[in-house]
């Protein structure tokens with residue numbers, strides 16, 4: 499069985515060169531060493547080796563998008579390192595990525611997760627990356643109404659620049675911030691229903707639903723590539739079954 503080791507470095511030739519952060523409040527950018535050589539899906543009969551030394555069967559690109567300050571970088575750091583490093587907010591510059599290999603129903607799925615800058619001045623940089631994304635996590639901040647109101651504009655952008663069959667999920671982040679909350683969960687649910695996208699609330703601070711958001715996307719992507727005739731997977735159904743509410747648990 500052939501096993502290839504992707505070259506180290508920045509994004510592969512099919513994607514523009516990344517512009518790494520030097521520092522962030524969530525320190526996510528540190529390193530970002532893994533390769534972006536594989537633009538498409540890797541065939542499962544040829545396992546590959548990630549930079550962290552883990553073999554994987556499938557690889558996908560996931561992009562985090564949304565207004566500046568909604569918590570994209572913190573969400574990625576929480577997922578990758580299980581940490582929330584509170585401190586002064588240092589906005590992401592350009593774009594960066596980190597890899598994580600998940601085991602999904604016995605299949606090793608590598609997610610290459612791109613953390614984009616929410617600031618308007620970096621918009622043209624992020625546009626260039628949409629086309630290669632297999633999945634997009636679109637975030638707003640439940641404590642910031644403007645970030646919620648801007649979701650429609652983000653969706654317009656997604657439809658303009660991303661692949662038609664991209665896997666989309668809407669996340670209402672900072673669900674821990676009860677006192678500052680200005681967007682009700684029901685409002686997020688309605689918006690998601692109106693646009694036909696799966697939805698859940700998350701918290702990079704508490705970790706609420708963070709693992710689930712990425713796992714659900716990985717499951718959907720894996721299902722699309724490897725689906726058995728007997729297998730059925732529905733992303734929103736899975737999310738509804740698995741997600742935890744704020745301060746309570748759904749069964």
Ligand SMILES: Nc1nc2c(ncn2[C@@H]2O[C@H](COP(=O)(O)OP(=O)(O)OP(=O)(O)O)[C@@H](O)[C@H]2O)c(=O)[nH]1
Nearest residue numbers: 566567568569570571572587589590616672702703
């Ligand atoms: N309470 C709370 N604060 C959060 C959460 N996630 C992020 N924050 C805070 O929100 C601020 C912005 O977080 P970032 O993750 O840097 O935001 P971003 O979306 O990456 O912003 P840009 O890089 O400018 O696009 C930081 O001060 C974080 O500490 C969360 O789940 N709960």
Ligand SMILES: [Mg+2]
Nearest residue numbers: 570571589590
């Ligand atoms: Mg950021």
